[in-house]
Amino acid sequence: MRDFEYSRAESLDGAAGQLGDGASIIAGGTNLLDLMKIQVMVPGRLVDISRLEDxxxxxxxxxxxxxxxxxxxxxxxxxxxxxxxxxxxxxxxxxxxxxxxxxxxxxxxxxxQRTRCPYFYDTAMACNKRTPGEGCAAQGGVGRMLAIFGTSEHCLAAHPSxxxxxxxxxxxxxxxxxxxxxxxxxxxxxxxxxxxxxxxxxxxxxxxxxxxxxxxPAPRPQTRQVYKKVRDRASYAFALVSVAVAVEMKDERIASVSLACGGVAPCPWTNPEAEQALIGAAPGDDAFATAADALVAQASCHPDTEFKIPLLRRTLIAALREATGLADSAAANPTTRTPA
The missing domain is CATH 3.30.465.10 (Uridine Diphospho-n-acetylenolpyruvylglucosamine Reductase; domain 3)
Incomplete structure (x- = not known):
């Protein structure tokens, strides 16, 4: 552990005034302290805001x-x-x-919390996120947790939240x-x-x-909200892919939909084309597949992440089936076909 200064902020003004070069805010510290232990992050000062009532x-x-x-x-x-x-x-x-x-x-x-990949944690490997201009070891490395949207030649990391x-x-x-x-x-x-x-x-x-x-924003009781997360193990692993959807139905058609995906980009990933493909559609696997195709159309995969495209398609379709009530109908009628 490297030496650093610690100060406890007594006010928001006091906290902001200490956030100069080399300073980091700490509250819960569940991500920052882990990164400090392996010297991925080495702040010169920690500004503790955990007691600010505001x-x-x-x-x-x-x-x-x-x-x-x-x-x-x-x-x-x-x-x-x-x-x-x-x-x-x-x-x-x-x-x-x-x-x-x-x-x-x-x-x-x-x-x-930091957007990350395995090479971000390994200080022996090149990482532009740790040291700008150093290079990206993930480009020629391995990593099934890497992003498939929004990447660049400088970074393939995915946001974990x-x-x-x-x-x-x-x-x-x-x-x-x-x-x-x-x-x-x-x-x-x-x-x-x-x-x-x-x-x-x-x-x-x-x-x-x-x-x-x-x-x-104000709650919308008429919407049905679903979160689906697929991970390597059932206990508290980061998402390989995740899908959040909020769907409003009117006259047995989709009146509005908002979706975001995780585990696939450096940020929660949205796709207006996929959302628009669903507006006015009757719930069904054909409509859901069209939206899923629009969602993955711009994917750019590392060799180890090609599996995420079909996985994301299936996860979105499953979330939409649940959010529109189609999954309920399938459960009531076991002969109903489910998407491949």
Whole structure:
């Protein structure tokens, strides 16, 4: 462990004032401390914001909710209002990590956990995310966890958050406080940067900016929300692929749909063409397959991730069948054909 300074922030102004070069915020620390132990991250100063009351609590905000950045994943998943109005979020969080981690991990920290691949963790291997310009060992290496969308020649890493995928599908916004105290709102789907030639820059946060809360829009009781996650083992592994969908039906047709995918990109991945392909369609495997084809059309695979294309197609179709009630019909009628 390298030497570093530690300071406990007494206010948001105090925290922002300490976020100079080489400083990192710490709250739950479930990602940061692991990376410090293996010297992937070596901050010169840790600014502890874990006791700032302004960042705690879940409160009503208009017709929606405001979730403080320090609300733990366990608190958020268990909140009765979240489970009732935004069940997709609760399900995604519960699919994400062990109870011990959920008890410590925070909402802001979950969103800001590092996009990663095995080579990011290995300081003996080239990684542009750790050291810009060093190279990307994943390009000629191995890795079934790599991304298939939004990659570049400089980085193939995928974002690991389940919560961020759900928040993207729910059209949530991130509340960001600038160093001068000003607040701006950024949709979760616009929070992350694609790697391009600077994969070390993962979000749109500027110098001295702090995530203070997440805002959920008004609940839509008429929508049916589904989160499906496929992983190598059933217990708390990162997603190979995941799909979050919120579907509204009207007159037995799909009136609106919002979807986001995880485990396949450096950010929660959205595809307007796939969503548009479903609007006005009657639930059915043909319509779902058309949307799935649109979703995977722009995939760019590493040799080890080609399996993700059919896996993502099947996962999306399964999520849509459940969200539109088609899976219920199939369960009631065992002779109903299910997609291959």
């Amino acid at each position: 960042l705690k609590g879940i409160s009503e905000h208009g017709d929606g909710l405001r979730i403080g950045a320090l609300v733990t994943n366990s608190e958020l998943a268990a909140d009765a209002r979240v489970r009732s109005g935004w069940p997709l979020l609760s399900r995604a969080i519960l699919a994400g990590a062990s109870a011990q981690i959920r008890n410590k991990a925070t909402t802001g920290g979950n969103l800001l 389940d919560m961020a995928v759900a928040l993207t599908a729910l059209a949530a916004e991130v509340e960001i406080r600038a160093a001068d105290g000003g607040i701006r709102l950024v949709p979760v789907r616009e929070l992350y940067r694609l790697p391009g030639d600077r994969p070390d820059l993962e979000t749109v946060l500027g110098a001295g900016e702090i995530i203070t809360a997440v805002r959920l």
